Amino acid sequence: MKKKPSKDSSQDKEKNSLPKRARRYASVSAQAASVGVRVAVSRALGREGHSGREAALLRMALGGLKGPLMKIAQLIAVVPDLLPRDYAAELATLQADAPPMGEAFVRRRMVSELGADWLSRFKSFESSASAAASLGQVHKAVGRDGRALACKLQYPDMEAVVDADVRQLGLLLRLFERFSGAVMTGDVFDEIEERLREELDYAREAQNMTLYGTILADRDDVHVPVPVPALSTSRLLTMTWLEGEKLTDEVIKARSPEARNKIAQTLFRAWYKPFYTCGVLHGDPHLGNYTVCPDDSLNLLDFGCMRVFKPELIGAIVRLYDALRDEDNAAMVEAFRLWGFEKPSKALVKALSHWARFIYAPFLDDRITAMAETNSTAAGRAVAAQVYAELKKVGGVSVPRPFVLLDRASVGLGGVFLRLGAKANWHNLFHEMTDGFEASAVEKRQSTLAF
Numbered sequence: 326m327k328k329k330p331s332k333d334s335s336q337d338k339e340k341n342s343l344p345k346r347a348r349r350y351a352s353v354s355a356q357a358a359s360v361g362v363r364v365a366v367s368r369a370l371g372r373e374g375h376s377g378r379e380a381a382l383l384r385m386a387l388g389g390l391k392g393p394l395m396k397i398a399q400l401i402a403v404v405p406d407l408l409p410r411d412y413a414a415e416l417a418t419l420q421a422d423a424p425p426m427g428e429a430f431v432r433r434r435m436v437s438e439l440g441a442d443w444l445s446r447f448k449s450f451e452s453s454a455s456a457a458a459s460l461g462q463v464h465k466a467v468g469r470d471g472r473a474l475a476c477k478l479q480y481p482d483m484e485a486v487v488d489a490d491v492r493q494l495g496l497l498l499r500l501f502e503r504f505s506g507a508v509m510t511g512d513v514f515d516e517i518e519e520r521l522r523e524e525l526d527y528a529r530e531a532q533n534m535t536l537y538g539t540i541l542a543d544r545d546d547v548h549v550p551v552p553v554p555a556l557s558t559s560r561l562l563t564m565t566w567l568e569g570e571k572l573t574d575e576v577i578k579a580r581s582p583e584a585r586n587k588i589a590q591t592l593f594r595a596w597y598k599p600f601y602t603c604g605v606l607h608g609d610p611h612l613g614n615y616t617v618c619p620d621d622s623l624n625l626l627d628f629g630c631m632r633v634f635k636p637e638l639i640g641a642i643v644r645l646y647d648a649l650r651d652e653d654n655a656a657m658v659e660a661f662r663l664w665g666f667e668k669p670s671k672a673l674v675k676a677l678s679h680w681a682r683f684i685y686a687p688f689l690d691d692r693i694t695a696m697a698e699t700n701s702t703a704a705g706r707a708v709a710a711q712v713y714a715e716l717k718k719v720g721g722v723s724v725p726r727p728f729v730l731l732d733r734a735s736v737g738l739g740g741v742f743l744r745l746g747a748k749a750n751w752h753n754l755f756h757e758m759t760d761g762f763e764a765s766a767v768e769k770r771q772s773t774l775a776f
Contacts, residue, residue, distance in 0.1 A: 425462045426462060426480065432452075438478070449466060450466040451465045461479040461483075462480070464476045465566060466563075472565060476561065476562075478560070478561050479527065484525060487521055491514075507717045509724070510724070512723060512729075516730070517729065527558065527629075528557070531557055533631045534550060534552050534564065537605075537607070541599070541625075544595070546623065547591060547595045547623050548623065549624075550565045550567055569623075571613065572588075577745060582748070586749060589742050589745050591621070592741060596738060600634070600639065601758040603774060604633055604635065604638075604770075604771055606734055607734070609627065611627075613627075637663060637764055640764045641661075644663070645657065648660055654674070664727065670719065676722075679712050680709070683704065684700075684736075688755035696751075697743055697746075702743070
């Protein structure tokens, strides 16, 4: 019998791929530096109107690079005023799709993960990828037991690529911080780096998948795949295949308004039930991370970007809602403090409250509304501009780490609801999740779950 390749030695080779890492540094640095110089010159000469052109150049430069930098760009693009508006808009258009690996490449990768006899462990395996993204690609297969399977195979050298990209991210954030003056980016960088490195660990993602399957087991409108440990490694995640359609514009248009409303409400519960009951948040509400079934139930597909929050932080979110509803400034200050904003001044709280009122607006209005009535893109831009101006006046703010994924999830889901054109009583949905909230109950549940 042939000996299996050592996974550890294979990973060490990839981790220490210095030539590839150096090329990655050079490529990203050159592109970013080129745009950075243009931005600096425009700012010095007062030509702010040219930022749209420079932002487009940055998107073109980064969009040509396969790997997690696209994921980074999408993440920072949704943090309000972390980047100038033109930059955020351009970076938000970056897609996570990447050219798939060829058949020979796939065979070599599967040998490195499961051994030379890997193909005999499946009844069938499709060599062409059914989906390709920034960190890996998915192949459909059939197990020896006849189950339809999805095999998520990580691209080679991704640890080296991530290492290079997060270093360049630090450079980009420092550049934008100098020009912005409204947001300090140190904690933002730390949060993005940690989450991105976690996404490389498919064994961890399998645990996340099992956790979500447990939390959502009582819901028949949300389906979570089941990992197959015997056919998985830290860079290959094999799970049961869930059949469904991607939520493209064509699929959305083909659904009735009632069906679109149902899908939106299912998404809301799928994202926020784990959060408010167990302190667990899926931080990537990207349209590619779920599919819809003929009965309008949903398949959740990707569990790489997940964060566990302290129960006190979740309590602060509920407290902020109460403070906004009751117009209680003292409670608002305490809520922001618990969120991680250190010693929030009166002026800082005023600035932050504008964004909070925008995010919470659908939940404060006890009636059936379309998300566009309170959280349209135009309204978001106007609020962001107001917050940006006020933050500059108070000398800027350091964004707490928990805020990054919380804001990404809320803004990202809001964007999906806008795209669906969904209507709901968002107030009732929020209260369904939060009424009777007790931090001690969340802490107890967390102690019984395997994180």
